[in-house]
Every structure is written in C-alpha cells, then in structure tokens.
Amino acid sequence: MKIIVFLIIATCFMVIACNQSDNNQQLQTKIDSLQARLNDTYKPGLGEFMMGIQEHHAKLWFAGINKNWQLADFEVHEIGETLDDVKKYCTDRPEIKSLGIIDPAVNTIKAAISKQDMDKFKAGFTELTNDCNACHKDNQHGFNIITIPTSPPVTNQDFRPVR
Ligand code: HEC
CATH class of the missing domain: 1.20.5 (Single alpha-helices involved in coiled-coils or other helix-helix interfaces)
Incomplete structure (x- = not known):
C-alpha cells in the first residue's frame, strides 16, 4: 500500500x-x-545626433546675436538634451567619453544668456565652436570643421525677439 x-x-x-x-x-x-x-x-547613430546638434548650434548663434534670449536659452538646452541622448543611445561609441569637453562653454553661454550679455555670449559661442572641433580632432574627425555660421540655417524662422 x-x-x-x-x-x-x-x-x-x-x-x-x-x-x-x-x-x-x-x-x-x-x-x-x-x-x-x-x-x-531603429536608433539614430552618432552622426545623426550630430546633425541635430549642428542645427541647434547655428540657431543658437542667430537667436543670440538677434538678442532673442528666450530662443537662445531654448536652443542651448536642446543641445544639452541631444548630448544626453547621445550618452544614452551611443554607448557603443568610445568617442563619447570626450563629450564633457564642451560643458564649460555650454555653461558660459547659459550664464551669458541669463545676464543678456552679448560679449560673453559671443565669447562662449566661439569657445563652444572650438570645442566641437577639438573633439572632432581628438577622434579622427578633424576633417569635419565647424564654424560660426554666416547665414541663418533656415529661411522659415524669424530669429528676432517677439515685439
Ligand atoms: C565626443 C566628441 C564630440 C563633440 C564634443 C562634438 N562632436 Fe560632432 N562628431 C563627433 C564624432 C565622433 C563624429 C562622427 C560621427 C559619425 O561617425 O557619424 C561627429 C560628427 C559631426 C558632424 C557630421 C555629421 C554629418 O554627417 O555632417 C557634425 C555636423 C558635427 N559633428 C557637429 C558638431 C558640433 C556643431 C559640435 C559642437 C556643438 C560637435 N559636433 C561636438 C564627435 C564630437
């Protein structure tokens, strides 16, 4: 049993x-x-994020020199957000360890915008542009040269402040 x-x-x-x-x-x-x-x-590659950064970089300049400080503030934050996306989505790219190179310039620009200080804005923007190129050079992309733009990146946006 x-x-x-x-x-x-x-x-x-x-x-x-x-x-x-x-x-x-x-x-x-x-x-x-x-x-x-x-x-x-699908996730965007580093080059695609960079093209977004390039657009914001150009718009930031025209917003700043037109004293549209609100738009300038928006654009500099868009650059920051795109950099955050790069850190999140491009972890397979060893180059991104150099991203911090542009942080001081971004902070100078933010400070210039909040004080509406044109000289400081222009100096910060020049520093930022030099840093873009420094990172490209450090990462075998020295052939990719970023400059201060001479004409607006688009013709369908008014960079002047609202009156
Ligand atoms: C981490 C260092 C680094 C920093 C900082 C950096 N870049 Fe790049 N950038 C790269 C690398 C690496 C590539 C190549 C990406 C690829 O392989 O597609 C690139 C590519 C580019 C491209 C080429 C995209 C194309 O197809 O035309 C542009 C434009 C660009 N960067 C703009 C900028 C601008 C503007 C800044 C500064 C606001 C900047 N980059 C800051 C590393 C950097």
Missing part, C-alpha cells in the same frame, strides 16, 4: 516537473524573439 501511495506521489511530481520545463522553454523562446526584435529597432 505504502509503495502504491509513494508511486502515485512520485508520478505527480514528475508530471509537474515536466510541465514546468515546458513552460520555461516557452518563456525562453518568447524572450529570444523579443530580444531579436529589440536588436532590430
């Missing part, structure tokens, strides 16, 4: 263990397929 009870209990355990292993297998297959989908999702 004892043997029969033991066999019944043992069989129950085996059935449960088998089901469990089936479940684990199904979960693993699901995880693998989700991982494959994740690997295939």
